[in-house]
Amino acid sequence: MSVVRRWLPALLVFAAGIALWQFVFSPLAGKFLLPRPSAIVTALWDNHGVLLRAGWYTFKEALGGFLAGSFLAIATALVLARWRRVGEALMPYMIAVNAVPIIAFAPIANAWFGVLNPHSKMAIAGVLCFFPVLVNTLRGLTSVRPESIELMRSYAASQVDVFRRVRIPSALPFIFTGLKVATVLAMIGAIVGDYFGGSINALGVQIENSISLFDFPLGWAAVVVASAFGIAFYLAVSLAERLAVRGAPSTAD
Amino acid sequence: MSVVELAAVSKTFGRGKTHALEGIDLVIEQGEFVSLIGPSGCGKSTLLRIVGDLIQPSSGSVVVNGKSAHQARLDRDYGIVFQNAVLYEWRTVAKNIALPLEMLAWSRAKRSERIGELLDLVELTGFENHYPWQLSGGMQQRVSIARALSFSPALLLMDEPFGALDEMTRERLNMELLDIWRETESTIVFVTHSIAEAVFLSTRAVVMSARPGRISGIVEIDLPQPRTAETREDPRYFELVTEVREALARSGAEKAVEQELVAGDDQ
16 A cells, blocks of 8 residues: 555656657657657567567676776776875876767777677776766775774774775775666667667667668667666666665765 | 883874874873873873874884884784774674674684673673664664773773763763773773763873873872762762862863863864
């Protein structure tokens, strides 16, 4: 009962939104600019095999980039937190690199790794993931209360111990914040990478092709599939967070 | 045998601009309960950290257990308790207490046996699987005391451990701390800004003055042991409270202490 009551407003908004789209906006905009939800669902159903396969293909590109980018980001953050001088030397360049519109890098990555090679999309997704994970991890590792570190020093703890027992566990909530942002960015990176050319099995290429053939409902259906994979990715990382982060969420005091 | 020997210890921060401590001479014998009392900015917490080798003195010598403070820290000769409990919120009560034991590579069986003893000592049996946020402030501080005692250090450094607690909890924990002190026969250095607490707990109260931090007087607390609730009604107790207060006043600090008591904070 309480579950129904809690979700009812959101469901009503969803139903109203779909109804407006179906009966008001689509007829006004025309079927090319804004296909009806019913047409999108039909396209989705008729092509679900192809779309799911393409979605899975692109998700793997995103996942590869996510894993590589996040791993490198966490490793870099550990180095920067351990040797602050290195961080001071490198951080301005990291920020400058982050200011580069990564999408501009997509054709170059395609040239480096090969248009049809999924590694080119993973590279784009990875670069997109790197910075938010780096910044959040670094903040988590360095925003430990000084007394927590003093306590470890009083036990004559090594730096490895300080990281293993204090800095990393207390950074986990921050790291997961970065990783959740990265899931979304990884999907964007993979799909945009596809736009600049890629395997016919990739979702981004499917979207491109259906739009250029004026099959807008199919294009929209592909976008729906992309969103579904993106949401599932995000939820999977959220679930991992719940399992990994013990106790109450840290309250800064 | 003396546990702590400080000779001509000085500390300046920020290129000599702030004189935190100047010419501190103090010898603490084994089994003593010594309070450091003074206004905020008198460097009492800094002095405690110098004993623990968490801050380096600018000059002077620090000997702990007959060796350098640095070596004493490496040998894990002391346990420390801060004003905040400083518990790791991703660890249960038992695992927080076991932290130093893990680092000393105690076996799981030995650790769990010791945790049982300590929970009993600080009266928290049954709470071993709770997380810190599920405990009250007083209980958290008891966990932090148990953690400091876990590896039976001969010296306990306490930095205003009960400063953030309400008066009733503070008085109860004072009694518990005295029991622990007697049972473990440890030496305690206790930073406080409460005159009543310093007199009730200590065998000696070291009165400090501010800017630069100096020892302005030492009051021997000759109240009979063991201290009980009646100790607080002993006429001698009131005389000693007055004596410490006057020592603080002579150091021009009383006003500052009162303000601090109102603020309840020494940052």
